[in-house]
Amino acid sequence: MEVASDEFLEGGYRATSLERVAETAGFSKGAVYSNFAGKEDLVLAVLDQHFVHRLDNLRAGVQAAAETLDARLAAFTAWWESMVADEEWGVLIMEFASATRDRPLIQEQLAVREQHILSFVTALIEDEVERFGVTLPLSPRDLASVLVALGSGLAFSRMLAPAIPIGVLSDLARILFVDRQAVPVDDPSSRSATPPADQPVS
Amino acid sequence: MEVASDEFLEGGYRATSLERVAETAGFSKGAVYSNFAGKEDLVLAVLDQHFVHRLDNLRAGVQAAAETLDARLAAFTAWWESMVADEEWGVLIMEFASATRDRPLIQEQLAVREQHILSFVTALIEDEVERFGVTLPLSPRDLASVLVALGSGLAFSRMLAPAIPIGVLSDLARILFVDRQAVPVDDPSSRSATPPADQPVS
DNA sequence: GTCTATAAATCGATAGAC
């Protein structure tokens, strides 16, 4: 499964054959089929591991944060950015999800995983509201949807054009959660993916 | 090509064979190959048509809007929502993009299209800033990236779980462009996918 | 549980006649 992870991340879902996975792991195709129902099952197991990992990270990050709004927000932002930076995972998930559009059972499995993350983020936001009396511009659930969706969307954008800034996430988090004050727009130090550019792309 | 559009939208990229497209259109595979270089070329042509269409819609919507910030923002929001509601297009684009991860040439073609939309949205935002003196929390370029990415991300989320609210987009647009004032979070009429709410969104 | 061998099916792409 470790090998499967690597291979699927590197080659994508469709392009990675079970034979390749098996051989790289030092086994034969038959061995794979005696441990997994098939290709879909294997990928799902791999993805599952990753989803658990993501949730654990988020949980750990938030718990480790000091009991201030800023610290907790920083923890969330860090997780959020790591999620987007996990470009290969994002692409794998998207490819697998779209490749199995005609398999309702698998789509449902994926949906459940997304819901778990969504629920956790929602609860996190609600907690924030209760503890710190934060006033939000959107309901916690909607806000969570937006945050998660923006994560996926940015991961996708960065697949085609890696130059897309990841720092906008922290800005946005600040805007939505705390600093509801306007910021001048012509600030020359606006975010950029590739630091050497001293001219923030048009 | 019209048939190709329908077939690819309905069945997705990989699952739709050229033979199927050809036969549905009343032709044979050979006919397809004498008009397109191959499957990738055909899909790209179909997508291209769609991208042009999207940009035209945006252009037209904005131009038709009255010269007030609200009207122009409404035009943009309408376009934005229609983009997300075009779920099948979103999925097709994602599937094709991830299925051709190992074809740099095609990835580049897709990236160029995304850049066109991104540039147009950026210019739109800059125009807004100049005309109405709007003060933004992010640079126009970053903001455009966020808006477009959020569109893709929501389209993806809705593929797995169609219950995700689309109305958050107008809220968010208002938050980012005009109403930089907090709104109570415990409003019971928070957004919902099913419209029976007679409360005009927050 | 793992292996080898093979089935079974799909599909993109091409060749060549008309």
Next chain:
DNA sequence: GTCTATCGATTTATAGAC
């Protein structure tokens, strides 16, 4: 430009021995 026929390559999945 379009058609028919076919190649070629890939890959999932299974059968059966060990």
